[in-house]
Amino acid sequence: NAGVTQTPKFQVLKTGQSMTLQCAQDMNHEYMSWYRQDPGMGLRLIHYSVGAGITDQGEVPNGYNVSRSTTEDFPLRLLSAAPSQTSVYFCASSWGSSYNEQFFGPGTRLTVL
Amino acid sequence: AQSVAQPEDQVNVAEGNPLTVKCTYSVSGNPYLFWYVQYPNRGLQFLLKYITGDNLVKGSYGFEAEFNKSQTSFHLKKPSALVSDSALYFCAVRDPFNSENTPLVFGKGTRLSVIA
Numbered sequence: 001n002a003g004v005t006q007t008p009k010f011q012v013l014k015t016g017q018s019m020t021l022q023c024a025q026d027m028n029h030e031y032m033s034w035y036r037q038d039p040g041m042g043l044r045l046i047h048y049s050v051g052a053g054i055t056d057q058g059e060v061p062n063g064y065n066v067s068r069s070t071t072e073d074f075p076l077r078l079l080s081a082a083p084s085q086t087s088v089y090f091c092a093s094s095w096g097s098s099y100n101e102q103f104f105g106p107g108t109r110l111t112v113l
Numbered sequence: 114a115q116s117v118a119q120p121e122d123q124v125n126v127a128e129g130n131p132l133t134v135k136c137t138y139s140v141s142g143n144p145y146l147f148w149y150v151q152y153p154n155r156g157l158q159f160l161l162k163y164i165t166g167d168n169l170v171k172g173s174y175g176f177e178a179e180f181n182k183s184q185t186s187f188h189l190k191k192p193s194a195l196v197s198d199s200a201l202y203f204c205a206v207r208d209p210f211n212s213e214n215t216p217l218v219f220g221k222g223t224r225l226s227v228i229a
Contacts, residue, residue: 043157044219045216045217101159
């Protein structure tokens with residue numbers, strides 16, 4: 001049981017490039033979400049999904065796209081990277097009910113030059 | 114809208130002393146409250162949660178938290194701090210009143226330093 005996995009661990013992009021951050025979980029969790037962590041800002045929700053085929057926007061969705069074609073995977077796409085997207089990105093998953101705790105991946109550290 | 118505040122960016126405590134990390138929340142209904150810990154270069158780990166019932170909840174690594182509805186607080190406590198407790202701590206809240214799918218909202222985090 002690998003839990004929540006994220007790839008890559010580190011990435012450097014140039015402004016305007018696109019990329020996909022991968023997230024997978026093997027716990028059959030319905031709920032998955034993406035956060036970004038910036039110094040002094042805590043964790044801010046980008047997008048989340050309550051099940052395959054269902055996604056919704058969080059607090060800071062601009063510049064990011066998501067899709068959820070399977071229960072296991074929840075990739076985050078940066079369409080045209082900007083320096084403001086330099087951050088650490090965390091994926092999380094949980095059982096569907098709102099009283100359940102989330103399990104977090106190890107994070108992806110992204111730098112946009 | 115739901116929100117959570119952690120009024121202290123940094124808490125310093127001597128090893129062996131009790132520690133408290135503060136958290137206050139704002140929701141329209143009865144909250145679901147969580148504490149997470151983040152060690153350097155790691156993802157967040159769940160410590161404990163309050164859903165309903167006893168106001169004092171116990172969690173991992175000897176931590177506990179007390180839910181106080183009148184003060185809208187959920188402070189994290191430990192009777193005797195260890196150097197290994199040094200980390201970043203996040204409080205989070207979810208308000209299930211409007212929707213079962215309401216996302217979890219995190220505070221900005223409090224950095225705990227335990228000094229030997």
